[in-house]
Amino acid sequence: MSPTPASAKIALTETVLFGGLSAELIQQHVRGIQRDLLTHSRYLHEVDFRAIHPRDLEFLFGCYDERFFGGHCRGALEARRLNFRLSPRMTRTGGKTTCFASPNGDLSYEISIASSILFDGFGKMDRRVNVCGLECDTRLEALQRIFEHEMVHLMELLCWENSDCAARRFQGIAARFFLHRAHTHDLVTRRERAANSGIRVGARVTFTFEGREFTGRVNRITKRATVLVEDPEGKQYSDGLRYKAYYVPITLLKSVAADAASG
Template sequence: MVGQSWRSFTGQQYGEVMASVLRTTSGRAPELLGRALNRMPKQTLLQAKRLLAERVSSDVFESNRRRELSFEISSRVLQSSRTMQTHNFVSATAKDLQFMAELYDQFFFSGLCLPIARHYGLQFRWSKRMTSAGGKTVRIIHTDHSTRKQSTRYEIVLSATLLFQTFSDLQRPIRVTGVLCTNRLQAMQRIMEHELIHLVEMLVWDDSCCAAARFQSIARRLFGHTEHKHDLITQQERAASKFNVRVGSLVKFQHDGQAYVGTVNRITRRATVLVVHPTGQLYDDGQRYRKFYVPVSLLRPAR
């Protein structure tokens, strides 16, 4: 069904599908739509998926139009947010993510993507634990063990850690999806665009891969993306540039008033430091180590 040309929808048929979608989603407070189910009749759901597939498979937004819509979205997000005060905002909420996604759905996906997702269940949130990916879109399948029935819901998650340490104390050009970003809000928009394409592909075609030709075609035609990676400032980059600490570095630090010397094994939100100790865990090299999780700012090179 989703493989046909969108021109197979007449104007009347398109209007009927959209009217049915709007009837399904009307009367719900926007702040309640982030997680709540909003069931569509089966036929409406199938038609909406088909129309969404046809739109993203053929629509092209020229660069000037993309810039206009991107600016409109950023302006509306700042105007509506209770926490985002500037383009380099220092705090944001899940509602800000949701509102941004709703604007993108309205302007780029004919208002079809989020109603389809809400048929199953959709949530937006920030994560402090994501330290390598700028964002992720997740399909969560739950099985009721008593009935063996499965239910599906979706999440779009953006990394608070990466976004908020970019455009901060380290200065370098930031490219997200191949697009040069000059502030945090622009980076947030590029990540949201990328994740919404993942969501569309999951809803319509069940699978999504940003390295695949279909994804990259949609990303290029709709948003002008030229890459599928987010070159944000990572914890590892910040640790190396600001504190001269890298994986493998010999470092010293204080813990409970005692001085320790150890080797950096990993850097995420904090550095994982292994200290040789007779009561520690046995590792492959035959040594026993105690493991410490230390903020990078508290580490100093030991040599």
């Protein structure tokens, strides 16, 4: 007999509140999932993968749900949709889980993972990173830690309709199932990468645009940097001068001060 939806939700609630796995079994499952993903994915072929598809996230969900939660997460979702998204625009958080309500009250869920942060990190020169309090040596390990964190958000939303990773309930679940020791990450963000190269808000920078070299000041850093360059035809700013704004990938900027310092 298949469980009714209400009992699926109760089963998930009981599992996440009272269940947990030994550290050994957790590590075994995590490595097994890693192997399964590398074997089955059309996009991920190595631990420092170069490409990823939302289907890989869907695959991860199935693996984690089966191995850690006995499929109760899928059961508690019932017929509600769960979407997976890769977000190149999230530049500070590693992931995000959202519950959407349609006008007629139907709920759906979405897990997004910050592909920008994953792909920015794990270059040869990068420092080691820490996600959820665990050291990650590879891009795939970081992806798994972020995904585990978002799984806990999803399960809390399914069971209690709210979720807070700064709260004890969340941290208990994340620790008992995934050995997480923190709810934060210190992945290398573009902001940090930019700051390390001397590119920070207020820094004087040079860059080449359509064959011409410009010098200006960094006004804002997101996915790219906004550089204000003095220009009589530009917009007037609060300092009374006129500037044109250029949106420049951070890697194409050279810090004027850093240059001078390094000779």
